[in-house]
Structures are given as structure tokens and as C-alpha cells.
Amino acid sequence: MGSLEGILTGFQVAFSLEGVLFVLIGVFVGTFIGMLPGLGPISAIAVMIPITFGMDPAPALVMMAGVYYGAIFGGSTSSILLNAPGVSGAVATAFDGYPMAQQGKAGKALAIAAICSFFGGTVSVLLLMLLAPALSSVAIAFGPPAYFALMLMGLTAISSLSEGSTIKALLSAVAGFMVATIGIDAQTGTQRFTFGNVNLLEGLDFLVIALGLFALAEVCTLIINRKDLSQENTHKIGSMKLSKEDINEMKGPATRQSLLGFIIGVLPGAGATIASFIAYISEKKIAKNPEEFGKGSVRGLAAPEAANNAATSGAFVPLLSLGIPGSGTTAVMLGAFLVLGVQPGPLLMTDRPEIFWGVIASMYIGNVFLLILNLPLIPYFAKILKIPRPLLISLVIMFSIIGVYAISFNTFDLYMLLLFGVVGFLMRIFSFPAPPFILAFILGGMMEQAFRQSLTISNGSLMIFVQDPIALSLLIVSLLSFVFPLVRQLRKRKG
Amino acid sequence: MKKFLLLTVFALFMVITVACSSDSSGEADGSSDDGSWEPEEPIEIVAPAGAGGGWDTTARMVAKVFNEESIIEESIGVVNKAGGGGAVGWAYVAGHEGSGHNMFVASPPLLFIPLNGQSEYGHEDFTPIANVIADYAAFAVAADAKWDNLNELFDDMKEDPSSITVVGTSSPGSMDHIQFVKIAKAAGVDVTKIKYVSDQDGVGLTQLLNGSVDVFSTGVSETVEQVKAGTIKVLGVTSEERLEGEILEDFPTAKEQGIDETFVNWRGFFGPPNMDEAAVAYYEEKFKELSDSEAFADIRKQFGWDEMYMGSEEYSQFLGDEKEKIQTLLDELGLGQ
Numbered sequence: 059m060g061s062l063e064g065i066l067t068g069f070q071v072a073f074s075l076e077g078v079l080f081v082l083i084g085v086f087v088g089t090f091i092g093m094l095p096g097l098g099p100i101s102a103i104a105v106m107i108p109i110t111f112g113m114d115p116a117p118a119l120v121m122m123a124g125v126y127y128g129a130i131f132g133g134s135t136s137s138i139l140l141n142a143p144g145v146s147g148a149v150a151t152a153f154d155g156y157p158m159a160q161q162g163k164a165g166k167a168l169a170i171a172a173i174c175s176f177f178g179g180t181v182s183v184l185l186l187m188l189l190a191p192a193l194s195s196v197a198i199a200f201g202p203p204a205y206f207a208l209m210l211m212g213l214t215a216i217s218s219l220s221e222g223s224t225i226k227a228l229l230s231a232v233a234g235f236m237v238a239t240i241g242i243d244a245q246t247g248t249q250r251f252t253f254g255n256v257n258l259l260e261g262l263d264f265l266v267i268a269l270g271l272f273a274l275a276e277v278c279t280l281i282i283n284r285k286d287l288s289q290e291n292t293h294k295i296g297s298m299k300l301s302k303e304d305i306n307e308m309k310g311p312a313t314r315q316s317l318l319g320f321i322i323g324v325l326p327g328a329g330a331t332i333a334s335f336i337a338y339i340s341e342k343k344i345a346k347n348p349e350e351f352g353k354g355s356v357r358g359l360a361a362p363e364a365a366n367n368a369a370t371s372g373a374f375v376p377l378l379s380l381g382i383p384g385s386g387t388t389a390v391m392l393g394a395f396l397v398l399g400v401q402p403g404p405l406l407m408t409d410r411p412e413i414f415w416g417v418i419a420s421m422y423i424g425n426v427f428l429l430i431l432n433l434p435l436i437p438y439f440a441k442i443l444k445i446p447r448p449l450l451i452s453l454v455i456m457f458s459i460i461g462v463y464a465i466s467f468n469t470f471d472l473y474m475l476l477l478f479g480v481v482g483f484l485m486r487i488f489s490f491p492a493p494p495f496i497l498a499f500i501l502g503g504m505m506e507q508a509f510r511q512s513l514t515i516s517n518g519s520l521m522i523f524v525q526d527p528i529a530l531s532l533l534i535v536s537l538l539s540f541v542f543p544l545v546r547q548l549r550k551r552k553g
Numbered sequence: 554m555k556k557f558l559l560l561t562v563f564a565l566f567m568v569i570t571v572a573c574s575s576d577s578s579g580e581a582d583g584s585s586d587d588g589s590w591e592p593e594e595p596i597e598i599v600a601p602a603g604a605g606g607g608w609d610t611t612a613r614m615v616a617k618v619f620n621e622e623s624i625i626e627e628s629i630g631v632v633n634k635a636g637g638g639g640a641v642g643w644a645y646v647a648g649h650e651g652s653g654h655n656m657f658v659a660s661p662p663l664l665f666i667p668l669n670g671q672s673e674y675g676h677e678d679f680t681p682i683a684n685v686i687a688d689y690a691a692f693a694v695a696a697d698a699k700w701d702n703l704n705e706l707f708d709d710m711k712e713d714p715s716s717i718t719v720v721g722t723s724s725p726g727s728m729d730h731i732q733f734v735k736i737a738k739a740a741g742v743d744v745t746k747i748k749y750v751s752d753q754d755g756v757g758l759t760q761l762l763n764g765s766v767d768v769f770s771t772g773v774s775e776t777v778e779q780v781k782a783g784t785i786k787v788l789g790v791t792s793e794e795r796l797e798g799e800i801l802e803d804f805p806t807a808k809e810q811g812i813d814e815t816f817v818n819w820r821g822f823f824g825p826p827n828m829d830e831a832a833v834a835y836y837e838e839k840f841k842e843l844s845d846s847e848a849f850a851d852i853r854k855q856f857g858w859d860e861m862y863m864g865s866e867e868y869s870q871f872l873g874d875e876k877e878k879i880q881t882l883l884d885e886l887g888l889g890q
Contacts, residue, residue: 201765247724259637403778
């Protein structure tokens with residue numbers, strides 16, 4: 059059995075002094091950059107690429123991989139403490155993480171996030187090791203119709219993300235869709251809503267929207283609601299000890315969503331963001347008390363955290379075994395591989411087993427390091443909340459601006475950030491929920507492209523969505539998740 | 554609290570390190586009395602795309618060899634200015650008119666994007682310094698596809714264009730699309746009927762492997778691993794002659810299949826508008842030295858690039874010719890502006 063030998067070689071690489079050292083450096087840098095609001099894995103990896111010049115490829119790539127999943131691991135911190143997600147995969151974390159921190163349970167929230175991240179990461183590395191060769195066929199199973207159906211399924215979340223008025227949630231989603239169309243249309247090359255402005259050609263970056271709608275809007279609200287200052291709770295960090303009930307609450311979602319997150323992560327183009335959203339929604343759908351979601355639910359925090367970390371390891375399947383980068387971040391990772399003279403692809407496993415398995419094996423160690431690194435630091439991170447309000451608010455604003463500026467060093471993005479901060483604030487005043495907006499923005503672009511690619515391929519026939527078995531089953535699931543709540547409501551009314 | 558402060562300081566430090574790499578600076582004029590010119594401050598090369606792509610790789614490799622081989626002593630920083638398929642980066646460099654310390658890396662999209670009406674700046678607005686390398690397009694199909702050469706494929710396309718879908722990464726009217734159209738047109742296919750889908754998440758290969766699309770229009774080097782693994786086959790490449798190297802040498806050119814057309818994905822460097830002539834001369838010489846160096850030869854080999862050095866004047870002429878050809882193609886497709 060060749061792959062067993064390969065796995066052993068991998069462990070040898072990972073557990074060598076060099077391997078352990080570079081994993082440690084990688085996860086440390088990654089988790090740290092990931093924690094800063096606005097800086098995500100892409101910046102973290104890009105910063106590290108020049109450092110790897112001239113290094114041995116195996117330890118260098120072990121380190122780069124560590125930077126990547128370390129950044130996702132750390133990304134939850136700013137979501138929870140400041141409502142300022144730095145990566146799109148951590149948006150869903152803010153839904154319940156931030157309310158929990160506001161209730162004076164920041165320590166607990168960070169601990170849950172760290173443990174679920176560790177769990178999701180470890181489970182998926184295990185799956186990766188056992189199934190990587192077999193999974194490459196899953197990674198390419200999704201054609202454009204199936205992607206469309208997957209995105210649509212993600213969108214059914216809008217109904218479950220809406221607190222209060224469904225109409226307002228839908229309007230908010232429509233606005234998100236509209237913003238997603240800004241830029242050059244990929245299928246025709248036509249400019250849409252760019253107003254002739256060169257800065258809008260590429261469309262708006264996710265961070266501009268997320269930091270505007272979440273972080274800046276929150277800042278505005280804090281400034282306006284002065285009575286909040288007297289609320290003692292928000293300054294409290296609380297114990298980071300988890301009760302038995304907490305652990306029981308976490309178990310289910312963490313296990314289920316690690317598996318789901320991994321599978322979604324394997325699909326190129328889907329990744330951590332969609333995994334975390336679908337995890338959040340599906341947990342809410344099956345929860346006994348869905349009304350707790352969005353108000354600091356343990357399950358609502360555990361699910362996306364397990365899923366986004368699991369998806370991160372999943373993303374290594376198409377990258378390592380097919381040479382296909384499924385996201386912007388993995389594309390940069392691919393670049394890092396190439397710079398070191400390693401070509402990921404179907405032959406990597408047999409040609410360079412020490413790299414293929416070394417990277418995978420090192421993730422075990424990496425995840426353990428991340429847990430050890432993060433848990434003791436939680437009380438210190440959480441102290442951010444003890445900073446006097448005016449200072450904290452300034453810090454959030456500063457980090458948001460730095461994060462957005464670091465995308466492309468373009469001041470235009472900063473005006474957009476400001477604009478979306480104002481939009482987000484107005485949305486709050488008139489109680490339009492922001493999550494449907496950001497969800498529609500993230501999924502909308504990909505969904506539209508997948509839809510139009512499908513129709514081009516089928517010469518305009520909609521039958522392509524029914525003929526593709528994966529697309530069909532996903533469409534049925536989405537339909538059911540829409541119909542069931544309606545039926546339930548009708549029954550209630552009758553009763 | 555102390556530790557937190559420490560962390561914040563460290564965080565700031567990291568951020569500043571990231572941000573500083575983009576520091577643009579004043580326009581010091583390095584001309585000395587005898588007309589020769591030397592850089593007097595760090596040189597900034599803009600890659601008008603995100604990290605990890607072709608432009609970025611070229612720029613970083615060039616910067617690396619320049620410094621490591623001491624061809625240029627002054628330090629060189631590569632800055633990513635992504636957006637608009639390059640337009641954002643070009644607008645940025647255009648703002649450094651006359652500077653001898655700013656340049657950017659470019660390839661055919663510098664011709665496509667302005668012709669598509671997506672950038673107000675075109676190659677005429679900048680100072681061509683030197684072309685360095687050439688890359689070529691490859692057209693791949695699944696290993697079990699019924700076509701074994703370009704002519705079989707194009708014959709089927711002539712018969713029923715709606716049955717065949719081509720996928721590429723760039724949008725219609727840009728590289729992956731036009732390189733295919735250019736060859737198909739020479740083979741007599743009605744290019745206005747070609748079904749092209751753009752997959753900008755870089756998963757065009759996935760779509761080919763799972764059978765959603767039929768043809769993948771891409772760069773030569775992107776196909777090598779898959780061909781080795783036997784998952785896809787390359788029907789043709791767009792170079793003048795067969796390429797060198799393991800696997801690469803097996804790819805038939807379009808020309809040898811009787812289709813008299815080529816497509817070069819040239820890559821070179823441009824300075825801002827009105828760059829000082831002495832500075833251009835300085836860089837021309839340095840790029841020549843780079844191109845002739847062993848270190849860069851190794852890099853070319855590693856990435857599967859071809860040597861293609863052109864000095865400023867020759868480059869300018871070449872670009873003018875290329876632009877005309879592309880303009881004709883785009884007009885025929887109805888994509889020209």
C-alpha cells in the first residue's frame with residue numbers, strides 16, 4: 059500500500075524538528091494576522107511568500123499552510139469581540155459570537171470558537187488523510203448547474219437570517235444582489251454600474267462591505283446609544299470555563315458541521331464562507347429553540363466555527379490533488395507552491411509524497427498548536443473590551459481603515475467603506491437586517507455567473523438544472539427548506 | 554493590559570510592514586551631466602493584479618534576479634494593484650509621469666482591455682522599456698474526448714457551433730477568449746458563433762474534467778501536470794515552433810496542423826508616460842543583462858517561459874502591429890469599442 063508509506067513519510071516531515079518549528083511559525087503568524095480585523099489569510103500568505111525564497115519546499119509549504127488555516131482560526135476573534143469580521147468565513151461567527159460577548163460572556167465565546175475551530179480542523183485533517191485521493195473526484199463533480207443550486211441553497215438562509223420583518227430581509231438581500239453586480243460582467247465583458255469609474259471595474263471587495271455594514275455601523279450605534287456606556291455587561295469578559303451544558307450544546311453542531319464544512323470546502327469556489335453560512339442555517343433549522351439564534355446561542359457560534367475551519371482543510375483537496383485553486387486564498391497558496399518549484403496536481407502524491415503528506419500531517423500539529431496558543435491568550439484578547447469605549451471605538455475605526463486600505467492600497471476603497479458604514483447605520487435605524495445583504499452579496503455574484511454559464515452551455519434551456527442530478531437534488535432541498543416553514547405556519551394558524 | 558499593548562504594537566508593526574511595501578515616493582531625477590542615468594531610490598514595479606498570478610510571478614522573479622545577481626543594486630519592490638483587469642494599476646502608474654523609479658509588468662491584456670473600452674490608458678500612454686519573455690496558449694480537451702487534433706475540433710465547430718463550449722479564465726474579448734478566436738478564425742470557423750464561458754474563479758479546468766465544457770483555453774504551463782497524469786490532452790499550442798522541454802515538446806502547434814496563425818503571450822515592462830530617455834536606456838540594458846543571465850534562464854525553464862527580448866523601440870513597433878490585428882478580431886466579434 060503506497061499511500062501508507064507516503065503517510066508515514068509525511069509524518070516524518072511534519073514531526074522533524076524543522077517541520078514542527080515551521081508549523082509553529084506559520085500558525086503563529088497566521089493566527090495573529092487573522093485576528094486583526096480586516097487582514098485575512100490572503101494578506102497573511104502574501105506577506106510570507108518572500109520569506110520562503112530559497113527555503114526547502116517541504117518546511118516552507120508546511121509553514122504556508124499553517125499561515126492559511128491559522129488565519130482562519132484567528133479570524134473569529136475580531137468577529138466576536140468587535141463585530142468586525144476580517145475574513146468572509148468569519149461573518150457568520152459574528153451573528154451569535156458578538157451578542158454573546160455583549161452579554162459579558164466574551165471569554166466563553168472565544169473559548170467555544172477556539173475549541174470548535176480545533177475540532178473542525180482536526181476532524182477534517184483526518185478526513186483529508188483518509189480520503190484525499192478519493193475525494194478529488196468529488197471536487198470536480200460540481201458543474202455550473204450544481205454550483206448554481208448550491209448557491210441557491212445558501213440563499214434560502216435569508217428567510218432564517220431575518221429577525222422580524224421578512225419583507226425587510228428580502229429588500230436587504232435585493233440590495234446585496236445589486237451591489238454584487240457592480241463591475242465588469244465576466245460573461246460579456248460589459249461594465250455594470252461603474253459610472254465610468256476605474257476603481258469600480260473589479261466590483262467592491264467583500265471587506266469593504268463587511269467592515270462597513272458590521273464594524274462601522276456598530277461603532278455608529280455605540281456612539282449614538284450613550285446609555286450603552288452605563289451597561290456594565292459589555293465590559294465584562296466572564297469566565298472562559300465551559301459548563302457541561304455548553305459542551306453538550308456544542309457537541310452536535312461541531313460534529314455535524316465539521317463534516318458538512320469539509321465537504322463544502324472540497325468544492326472549488328465554495329469554501330469557508332459558504333460552509334459557515336450553510337452550517338449556521340442548517341443548525342438553526344434543526345434546533346429546538348431557533349429563536350435563540352442571533353442572540354448569543356452556543357450552537358449558533360459552534361456551527362460556523364467548526365465548519366469554516368473544516369472547509370479550510372477541505373480546500374486542500376482540489377489544490378493538492380488536482381492543482382485547482384478553489385478560491386482567491388488558495389490561488390495565492392498555489393502561487394507559493396510554484397515559487398518553490400512544486401507543481402500541485404494529480405502527480406504530486408506520487409512524485410513528491412513528502413510534500414503532499416507532509417503538509418497534511420503537519421496540520422494535526424498545527425491545530426494542536428493553535429489551540430495551545432489561543433486558549434491561554436483568550437483572557438488577554440478579551441481585555442480589548444475593557445478598553446474605555448471612546449478608545450475602543452477609535453481602534454475599531456483605525457483597524458477597519460487599515461484593513462480596507464491593505465486590499466489594494468487604494469483610497470477610493472476607504473470612501474466606499476465610509477459609505478457602507480453610513481448605509482449600515484441607516485439600515486439599523488430602520489431595522490433592515492444586515493446579514494441578508496452580505497449573504498446576497500457573497501453568493502449573488504457566483505450564483506449569477508453559474509446560472510449564466512449553465513445557460514450558455516445548454517443553449518438557453520433551463521432543463522440543464524433538472525438533468526444534472528446534483529443540481530436537482532440540491533434544488534429539491536432548497537425548495538423543501540422554503541416550503542416546510544410555510545406548512546408549519548399554516549398548520550399553526552389552523553390549530 | 555501590558556501584553557495587549559505589546560500585541561497592538563506588534564500588530565501595528567505588521568500592518569505597517571504590509572503597507573510600506575507600496576510606498577511611492579518623490580520623483581528624484583537621477584540624470585547626471587554626461588547623459589547617463591542611474592536609479593537613486595528604490596524602484597517600484599507594479600503588478601496590476603493580485604498576488605500569485607502571471608504578472609505577479611513575472612515581476613517578483615525579475616525583481617529577485619535583478620537584486621540577487623546584482624544587476625541593479627538599488628532595491629526593487631513589487632506592489633500589487635489589482636482591479637479592472639489591470640486598469641487600476643495602469644491608472645496608478647500613469648500618475649507617476651516622468652518618474653524613472655516606477656514601472657509595471659504587462660502582457661496582451663494591455664492591448665485588449667483598452668480596446669474593450671475598460672481602460673482609458675493603453676500601451677501608447679506608457680513608455681515601453683523591454684519585453685522579456687513569451688508564453689503561449691494551449692487548447693486542451695478531456696483525455697477521452699473524440700477530437701485528437703485541432704482540425705477535427707474545428708470541423709465539428711464549423712458544422713454545429715452550438716454543440717461545443719469553450720471555457721477560459723478571462724472575460725470575453727480578453728486573453729483566453731481572443732487567443733482561441735484568433736486560431737479558430739484562421740481555421741475558418743465562424744468566430745461570432747463560438748460559445749465561450751468565462752470562469753473567473755479559476756476553475757475552468759474543473760469544468761473541463763467534469764465534462765461541463767468541451768475545450769479549455771489556457772496557458773501552456775497550466776496543462777503540463779494534467780497531461781502527465783493523463784486526464785487531459787492538448788490539441789494544439791499557439792507557438793511558431795514546437796516548445797522545448799519534457800511533455801511540452803509533444804504538443805503540436807497549430808501551424809504544423811495547417812492553421813497558419815500564432816498567438817504570443819508576451820510579457821514585458823513599461824514605464825510611466827514620458828519616462829526619461831536616459832532612464833529607458835539604462836533599464837533596456839539591465840533587462841538585456843537579466844534576459845541573458847543564467848539565473849533567469851533557470852527561472853524561464855522552471856515556469857515554461859520562452860526567451861523573447863525586445864528593446865524599447867522594437868517593442869513599440871511590435872505592440873502597434875499586434876494592436877491592429879486584435880482590433881480587427883474584436884470588431885468582427887462586435888466587442889470593439
